[in-house]
Amino acid sequence: MRKVYAALGSILLLAGGVFGGEALAGERVMDRTLMQNAQVDDGMVTLATLREVAFTGYLTGYSFWDNTPPGSAAIARPVIHRKAAGMGTYQDPITIAVGYRLVGGTAKLDYPAGTRFYIPNLQRYVIVEDICGNGPQPHLTGCHRGKNGAPWLDVYVDGRRSGAAAANACMYSITGMQTFVMNPRKDYPVFAGALTESGCGRPNS
Numbered sequence: 001m002r003k004v005y006a007a008l009g010s011i012l013l014l015a016g017g018v019f020g021g022e023a024l025a026g027e028r029v030m031d032r033t034l035m036q037n038a039q040v041d042d043g044m045v046t047l048a049t050l051r052e053v054a055f056t057g058y059l060t061g062y063s064f065w066d067n068t069p070p071g072s073a074a075i076a077r078p079v080i081h082r083k084a085a086g087m088g089t090y091q092d093p094i095t096i097a098v099g100y101r102l103v104g105g106t107a108k109l110d111y112p113a114g115t116r117f118y119i120p121n122l123q124r125y126v127i128v129e130d131i132c133g134n135g136p137q138p139h140l141t142g143c144h145r146g147k148n149g150a151p152w153l154d155v156y157v158d159g160r161r162s163g164a165a166a167a168n169a170c171m172y173s174i175t176g177m178q179t180f181v182m183n184p185r186k187d188y189p190v191f192a193g194a195l196t197e198s199g200c201g202r203p204n205s
Contacts, residue, residue, distance in 0.1 A: 050183040058147035059119070059178040062097065063167035063196065064160040068134070073160070075130040077113035084156040087193055088124030090116070090186040094195065097130035097154040099144030107131060110144055110151065111182075117153070118184035122174065122201060123191040125184065126155055150177065159196035170200035 064073055064084075073083035075095055080086075086094030093116055100107045115128045132154045133142020143152040155174070159167025174195070181188075191198070 052184055053182045055151065055180055055182070056177055057151040057153055057180045058176070059180075060143075060152070060154045060175050061157040061171035061195070062132075062154055063157050063164070063171060065164040065167055067156075073156075073158075076107075077109070077129050077131065079114045079127060079129050081129060084130060084158070085194075086127070086156070088122070088126070088195075089190050089192050090125045090184075090188075092192075093125035093127040095129040095156040096126040097132040097143065097156070098128050099133055099139070099142045099146075099152060100131050101139040101144055102136070107138070115182065116184060118181040118188050119155075120179050120181070120188070122155075122178075122195070123189050124155075124195070125188070125190065126153075130154075130156070147177075151180075153180065155195070157196045157200065158194035162196045167196045170196040173200055 065071060067074060067084070073085065075081070075084050075097075080093070081095060084095040086092050088094050096117065099110045102108070109128065109131065111128050113128050117126050118124070119126060131138075131142070132152070133139070133144060135141055138144060143154055146152050157167055157170045157174070159170065191201075193199075195201075
């Protein structure tokens with residue numbers, strides 16, 4: 001579980017989104033539509049029709065060292081992995097945390113657990129398996145606030161083997177506005193590996 005304490009100020013209201021049939025502000029619906037039969041795919045149920053949607057979002061990172069609890073890979077919404085992990089391929093996407101708000105005492109995630117994204121700048125696939133925020137008002141303390149009107153997502157950079165300093169450097173280097181592709185096709189270029197341990201980016205980064 002990812003806790004975030006930094007004060008960003010912006011509040012993002014994620015209502016229906018693509019799952020409600022309307023694109024969020026800043027999203028670009030790709031020309032192609034993914035037509036799939038409903039099936040269990042790598043441990044998750046895929047919808048009959050998933051639109052591939054590209055949008056600009058704010059990306060940050062969390063590591064083995066600053067996770068909650070610190071020095072762990074614990075996650076709140078396991079789907080493929082029991083702990084935060086992943087190599088960035090479609091079959092083994094990296095864990096990513098998203099914001100949430102409490103509705104009747106139940107956490108309502110900004111994107112459902114199991115949602116896949118592709119991040120072109122990192123050449124990695126990621127999957128929602130964790131939450132970003134804490135306390136009685138997570139919409140004010142976590143990723144649900146967004147950043148300058150854009151969605152905020154928090155990717156697991158690992159760093160267990162590389163150490164806290166390397167993980168922190170990795171998190172710093174990837175923080176910023178990035179292109180995300182939600183419900184991506186399976187054949188985008190991939191530079192596989194845990195983020196910190198593989199240099200925190202693409203081969204030429």
